[in-house]
Amino acid sequence: MKCALVLCSLSFLYSQICHSANIVAFMPSPFYSHQIAFKPLWLALAKRGHKITLIQPNVIVENNENITHIVLNGTYDILDKYNHVHSLVEGQSVMKVLYAALEAVMEGLEYQLTHPGVQELLKGEKKVDLFFTEFLLTFGFSLGRSLNAPMIGVVSMDTTIEGHMSAGNPTHPVMYPDRDMPYPLPLTLKERMLNTLHWLVDRVMNEIFLNLQDRVASKCLGQQIPLNDIIKNVSLVFINANPLFNVVRPLGPKTVNIGGGVHLMEPQPLPTELQDYLDNARNGVIYFSLGSTISSKHLSNTTKEVILKTFSQLPHDILWKFDEEIVSKPKNMKIMRWTPQQDLLRHKNIKLFITQGGLQSVEEAIFNYVPMIVLPFFGDQHNNAEKMVARGFGLTLDHNKLDVRTFRSAILEVINNPKYRERTKESADLVMDQPMSGLEKAVWWTEYVLRHGQTDHFRNTLSDIPWYQFLLLDVILCFLVITVIVAYVSFKLLQLLKCLAYKLYGKLTRKIKTKIN
Known part of the structure; x- marks a missing residue:
């Protein structure tokens, strides 16, 4: 009897063991926040002995024997060519920005798929056991198909309407509004009409974009199978849908929600100079950063003057992540070109975080109980800002209409009114109280696919309707x-x-x- 139990136990343990696998992760988005979001996952898989080929525009994991890089840094040259980010900051017309973005994306896709490192990978004889790619720029799945590997789609935020539909998740425009719609439930009649219209327009635009991606995949890979058919057969989809910012919807078995805060790393010591600056701030520090995509130097001179004048009137020390030195900066201000943001926000003397509203930055603030003022520019930043205000984590302002009185008043309100920090702490504690962390779920389900291959038994017919x-x-x-x-x-x-x-x-x-x- 005892022998039988031992054999059963050993059999169970063996079934849970996943031997070293050859994994390819293709993360084509040029936005650093999209790439850094999954750094903990790559490190965790590498620590478990898996070999990972990481294909993306930046090197985010250095000196790891189990991780090889194919660096697509030419993507940034294409982005600069079309001046996409600058156009967003300068407030150009939506249609002009969208047209430039579409041109940049299509040229970028062709560059990435024809990159020598990618082509060499395709010609290699070594079997690929698993393929990861972003579930936003879905042309990556054509590459996964060419490598003949089971595929997992990953998103650094909640996925799109099409993403949910492809995975077999409910996408009713009234019950489950899209992530880009800032309206809280229940919806008014006007909001229901706008959500439904957005749902229909998104479907049409997605079909157009998929057709364009199909052309590039066909040209670069000889891939003739439509992306729509490939996407429906992915093994799993990992989404980072923080319940503080997204409508909670039922998910099919192919979708694993690993949000939020999956990108958070283990605490590390701050550089000595920065540690001393924070420790010695008698009235605390206001941290100001516009993230990795928006550069503070691209702000208009008028906006910069308002910000500098406002900061000079505050009793707090200011830490501004800025690409270049400011000649006439206030005495209470310190400029840094780069900051270890996660560890910085963990310091007890950080009183306020002024941010552009990127999801990863907002999550880092929430999980460290830091209230915010959001100055959104584009993408999901506006919606994150509205949801952040609705949750009581801080305030939002229009960077194009900043004036000293309003900006100063908002800063002092968020710092001096304890309700913002208390509400942030209360919500963060609720979200973090889980039986399994997002990273643990991501690792377990990754190795589930490695153990079993395709997940046809999870297929939901909703994606075919x-x-x-x-x-x-x-x-x-x-x-x-x-x-x-x-x-x-x-x-x-x-x-x-x-x-x-x-x-x-x-x-x-x-x-x-x-x-x-």
């Missing part, structure tokens, strides 16, 4: 047609009965008149 069936438009149309036909037939029958009644009435009247006469 056309949008018009999902919205019950065909059912509604049929009911309308049936109703119209029944109404029309009923109307004709009534007309016929009316005519017969008139004829009978006429005959009876004539007979009665004849008898009387």
Whole structure:
């Protein structure tokens, strides 16, 4: 009996062991926050003995024997060529920015797929056991298909309407608003109309974008299978849907929510100079950073003057992550080109974080109980700002309309009113109280796919339902047609009965008149 139990235990343990695998991770997005979000996952998998080829524009993991890099740094040259980020900061028209972005994306896709390192990987004879790629720029799945490997899609935030639909998750425009819509539930009639319109436009735009990506994949890889068909057969999708910022929706078995804060690393000591600066700040420190994509030097001179004048009037020390030195900076200000942001926000003397509102930055502040002022520029930043305010974590301001009085008032309100920090702490503690961390879930499910390969048993038929069936438009149309036909037939029958009644009435009247006469 004991032998049987031991054998069963050993068998179970063996089934959970995942031997060293050859993993390829293709993260094409040029935004640093999208790449750094999964650094803990790559490190955790490498620590477990897996060999990872990391294909992305930046080197985010250095000196690791189990991680090899294919660096797509030419992506930034293409981005600069179309001046995309600068256009966003300068507030150019939406259509002009979108057109430039589309051109940059398509040229970037071709550059990345034809990169010598990627082409060499395709020609290699070594078997790829698992392929990761972003679930936003989905052309990466064509590369995974060419490598003939099981695939996992990853998103550094919640996924799109199309992403949820492809994974078989509910995407009802009223019950589950898209991540880009800032409206809290329940929705008003106006918000329901806007959400539905957004849902329909997103479907159309996604089809156009998928067709463009298909052309690039066909040209660079000889891949003829439509992306739509490839995406529906991915093994799993990892989303970073923080419940503080996203509508909680039921997820199909193919989707694993590893959010939020999965990108947070283990605490590290601060550089001595920075540690001393924070320790010696009597009234605390205000930390100001616009992230890795938006550069503070691209702010207008008027906006910079307002910010500097406001900071000079505050009793707190200021730490500003800036790409270049400011000649006439206030005495209470320190400029740094780079900061270890996660560890910086852990310091007890950080009183306020002024940020552009990127999801990773906002999460880092929340999980360290730091209230915020958000100055959003583009993308999900505006929606993150609105949701942050709704949750009571701080305030948001328009960077194009900043004035000293409003900016100073907002800063002092968030620092001096304890409700913002208390609300941030309360919410963070609720989110972090989980039986398994997001990173642990990501590692376990990654090795699940390595152990079992494809996950066809998880496939949800919801991903195969056309949008018009999902919205019950065909059912509604049929009911309308049936109703119209029944109404029309009923109307004709009534007309016929009316005519017969008139004829009978006429005959009876004539007979009665004849008898009387």
